[in-house]
Amino acid sequence: MQELSQRTSQFTDSVIRRMTRVSMKYDAINLSQGFPDFDPPAEITDRLAEVAHTGPHQYAITWGAPNFRAALAAKQGPRMGLDIDPETQIVVTCGSTEAMMCSVMTVTNPGDRIVIFSPFYENYGADTILCGAEPTYVELHAPTFTFDEAELEAACAIPGTKALILCNPSNPCGHVFSRAELETIAKMAEKYDLWAITDEVYEHIVYAPHEHVYFASLPGMEQRTLSCSSLSKTYSMTGWRLGYVIAPADVIDRARKVHDFLTVGAAAPLMEAAVAGLTLPQSYYDELTALYTHKRDLFCNGLRDLGFDFIEPQGAYYVMADVSGLGYEDDYDCAVDLCRKVGVGTVPGSCFFNAPENRFVRFHFAKSDEVLKAALDRLDGWREKMAR
Structure with missing residues (x-):
């Protein structure tokens, strides 16, 4: 048989979308793939x-x-x-x-x-x-x-x-x-x-x-x-x-x-x-900004209270959190364990970087307040849970 395309061997499947599947496997709250859980206007x-x-x-x-x-x-x-x-x-x-x-x-x-x-x-x-x-x-x-x-x-x-x-x-x-x-x-x-x-x-x-x-x-x-x-x-x-x-x-x-x-x-x-x-008026976009500002503050304040070291975003709806203190050599393993042991889905940060980098996982907060609060509840004691 002729070999398959060489160019398609140079990258993996989408790690972001793979983490949605991992979240589903462990019934984790999916804060990996960035889609909202609320309806369009x-x-x-x-x-x-x-x-x-x-x-x-x-x-x-x-x-x-x-x-x-x-x-x-x-x-x-x-x-x-x-x-x-x-x-x-x-x-x-x-x-x-x-x-x-x-x-x-x-x-x-x-x-x-x-x-x-x-x-x-x-x-x-x-x-x-x-x-x-x-x-x-x-x-x-x-x-x-x-x-x-x-x-x-x-x-x-x-x-x-x-x-x-x-x-x-x-x-x-x-x-x-x-x-x-x-x-x-x-x-x-x-x-x-x-x-x-x-x-x-x-x-x-x-x-x-x-x-x-x-x-x-x-x-x-x-x-x-x-x-x-x-x-x-x-x-x-x-x-x-x-x-x-x-x-x-x-x-x-x-x-x-x-x-x-x-x-x-x-x-x-x-x-x-x-x-x-x-054709919606400007007020829609003003309300959208206010909505996501609220969600950013809710989630980031929660992460801060739980002892996470993270980088507060200036835009979009993602948070890069430093989990290097957990001691994982492979951040993908860390992300899977966050699903399995803590019940919250994230994306291992290494898939976003060209240079070797495994300090970060990415959370997204385009979720209802109830889901974000539930995720923060599960993340309570995250260091101890991950050490088990």
Whole structure:
């Protein structure tokens, strides 16, 4: 028999999603895979009930239903400070996962290099490898998770480097890149003629005094940025798989071809229903920020009371907790034991880092208050439970 693809042997299955299965095995509270346990806004689900009877039920236009793209442009344009043409500058994808893969395939050739900040969402490395490109990692230094400008420039200057991936706010570490940091990255993108592929899926989950700055809004960056996001986290609808790429028209023309042959198109009835979310007033986003600020404070204060050493996030809904004191050589074993002995599911931090790193596990707090309090109750006495 012919051997299987070599490129697919270079990474494992998703450790995040594997930990959901481990949590289910041990009946642990799943604070690993980052999906909310509460429903989308009623405006969206009510509209979905209508669409179930009236349609559409057949293929939409490959790159997204016109009314969905129009609503998305109307929502994102003012926030990004851009005049977005829904007819030429948007492709709707099956989640931000496809948006990122579509973007990488659009701008890179096999053998090109892509700069990725580490820690990173595990899909970025796999996307790069699947496209035949090579990753170059730049460390975000704990505990502040900021980068060194000289290290970034050294990575960008490597011959064959064509793009960089920026997750802001960052999954897993919750860092919100300041305007000054983004301007430094923009300077490097300009100097070394790099495409910027941004994952901004947590754009509306940012904690005061931090503010989200869209990379494409910086001077000179609109023409070299592919802005990726989705509705998953903003509207608590991760299962709907509605994402998008916003970029200049010539870039989107190419990205639409890639998308067409990857998935054909996003689900027509879900796009129709989701328009009701895209047209919600600003008060919805203010309430979302308040909701997650409350959950962050509830969970982080609980971890602090229980003696955890952790890094309080500036954005997104994850907490990186230091469990190195437990003495595990392999943080995956530690995460499994947290499920088995304590009853709380986490993600071993090593899957997010390029360099060897096993100090951290990642919790998420996109859960009801009752679930978060139950998880904290189970974590009470966590050191003693883990020592058994």
